Amino acid sequence: MDWVLFVTQILNGLQLGVLLFLLASGLTLIFGIMDFVNLAHGSLYMIGAYFCGTFTDITDSFFYGIILAIPATAVVGVIVEIIIIRRLYSQDHLDHVLATFGLILCFDALVHFAWGPEGMAIPLPAILDGQIEILPDIVFPTFRLLIITTGLTLAIILYLVITRTRSGMLIRAGASNRTMIGALGIDIKTLFTLVFGAGAAMAGLAGMMISPITEASIGMGNDIIIVAFVVIIIGGIGSVKGAFIAAILVGFIDTMGRSFLDTFLKLLLSAESAETAAPALSAMLIYILMATILIFRPQGLFPPRGR
Amino acid sequence: MEKATRFTLRVKITVVIFLVLFFLPIYTGLTDNGFYLDLVNRLMILAIAAASLNLILGHGGMISFGHAAYLGIGAYCVGIPAYYGVDNGPLQIFLAVAASGIFALITGAICLRTKGVYFIMITMAFTQMVFFGFVSVEEYGGDDGLVIDTRSNFGSFINIEDNINLYYFILISLIICLFLIHKITKSRFGLVIEGSRSNEQRMRSIGFDTYRYRLICYVIAGCICGYAGALLGNFTNFISPEMMDWAASGELIFMVILGGTGSLLGPVFGAAAFVILEEWLSSLTLYWHFIFGALLIMVVLFARGGISGIVTYLGNRKQ
């Protein structure tokens, strides 16, 4: 086994995991509190990336770009919530799915209109554009390391907000028992809008952090959003803790599968059939993981109580 | 009385539609306009797929956001044998239906243990799994897809290399599939499915093993859609993973809702509206997806009966 590659891939898995967590935590909270299925969550991820690109262009600084793009994405989320999403809460899940599918089409077309069909590359500042030797012989891109630390920091902050503050308590109460919030006499409308805006900001941030690596492109949110769904299904819909554990798990398994499955399969199969089977199997690995977990726990690993 | 009026209007519309479909090739032959024939071919194939989705979504209340998987599986069951030079039509069709049925059985057995949002997302995830599976198999073209050189060979029965023959083959398939679905929904089995949508707990307490009935229904819908996929592969002469992109599944749901879930012809109206809108809007502007998305949101917010609901409404108003 190549240890340098192994450690690098562990870090890559962690990086994918924290990005997934940023997406999934918003999704799972929005579902837990508002019973709302938001397919268009990935569009906010895309919008975040494009905003970041434009602001980076204008200010000539990636940091200012991110600082401006986060509130801008949150505002987009809030506006969408007020104009459309809010009217859908009382309707059934089929309506949620259809309307947010419509939203995806709208967002993709708007981005196409505003930024053109080409992807948008976002340049990194020089200090982030290098590599760091984290262990002897193991170098890792600085920026990816920053993604991991930012993601983990945010996860801790989110954990503290949810467990230690009053609004966090409300959110937790709401996620496990929806009628509670009404009974507590909270302004539900505002709480919903805020949670949606916060979810949008986190999704947007995930998009901003990935775009210097992959560049911002139309439809970039549509594939990762399904992986985020897989994450919240495994974690248990409504549970932030579940989303975190599942995100890291999915991040690891996906990355590890892609890099080591062929080596592993060669132990069992002929080299030739391993070469053919490994890519297909590794692409399907996380879905197989999801199916296996669901067979034993139809509600996911951490189903919220009281529902 | 009310029922009779609606019935006759429905029947009239049905007869007119199928008459138009039946004579269309003669018109396009005379005017030498193959474009419309292609459009209607696509429309009819999508109508079969949408009708099969309506069986589980409309009648059974199972909101599958992954129905396009069967279109893809069906198409690959034509394409992969053809790639190896096997063009035996009945065999390809059998493969398409059987593979779809098996996929539906395995995934359905897991999905149907869950409810509501879980069901929606899991059906979506499984389809994405198949999508990525085919994307990463380089042998069959991966991302780029695969050209099908020869259409299914039905020997002396019918030669669908000829476009007019293919058209009638698809039309007759549509009629048979609609008839089958009609029979199923009216049968004892169909009644159980409808009851399970309405109140599953009560259905269990009066003695039905609802899980099994719903699973069988899920498999039947998968098989029919797999058949539609085999037709699609033949029609386009090309297969690619994009056929089972999750947007394709969303479009199928859109057709079902646009047409109205409650009726047999709803999915046909829905598919027609979808295909025509797509053609028309994309000729108007590059950003037609925006209008499309906005329309979808409007339908959800304001017109939940779909086109079929409008027909019912007109039928009721006329008397």
Place this chain on the structure above:
Amino acid sequence: MTPILKITSLCKQFGGITATNNIDLNINEGEIHAVIGPNGAGKTTLISQLSGDLKADKGAILFQGDLITNMPSNKRSLLGIARTFQITSLMLDMSTLDNVALAVQAHSGHSYRFWQDARQDNQLIEPALYVLKQVGLLGRKDIITRELSHGEHRQLEIAMALATQPKLLLLDEPMAGMGGEETQKLIAIFKKLKTGKTMILIEHDMNAVFSLADQITVMVYGEIIATGSPKEIRANQKVKAAYLGDEELQTC
């Protein structure tokens, strides 16, 4: 006489709350056995455990000598146990006749029949119409269930239970929310049904209970405090104490 239903030390807990605690009860064939008690006494939980909608934590249920403790509800229904729900549970977007016909269908073989039109099937329709007539809903057979009145919903609940031709009928507050006249009608129906069917009746309407029941069991806080004939129950001191002010019992 061996009892048709034999319950031994049946328990159910929800979180920390004990809903049923060591219930022992025998129900004899052909009797109407009423279960009464204040709200939250665990009566509905008991019914749900008997019907299979809730799993028992502990204990055993024997129906006609068969152990059914872990059997799912659909299988119990096929053995001949039917229940009505306290909170109406119907197929609301189907017609009255459809609801009952489905109940008939559930007990006439498997439903993997894909071809024949079920709504023209006399094997389903005739028994369904017969039951609808029994409960007085024949005139409403084509109405979508959602549009029926509350009283009619209760009647339909009973019709569906009857259509499964049960040997044991579990009635969870069938008279709840009904007017005096409708209640009288239901009492008459149950009296007529009494031959050949065993019934467990949960009811707050003491009038109905004392005019129907052969045996009465009183539950408080998940436990049985008394079982006996209506006369014995009326005379029981523990029961009187449990019903604070016990006016309800004296007025009957």
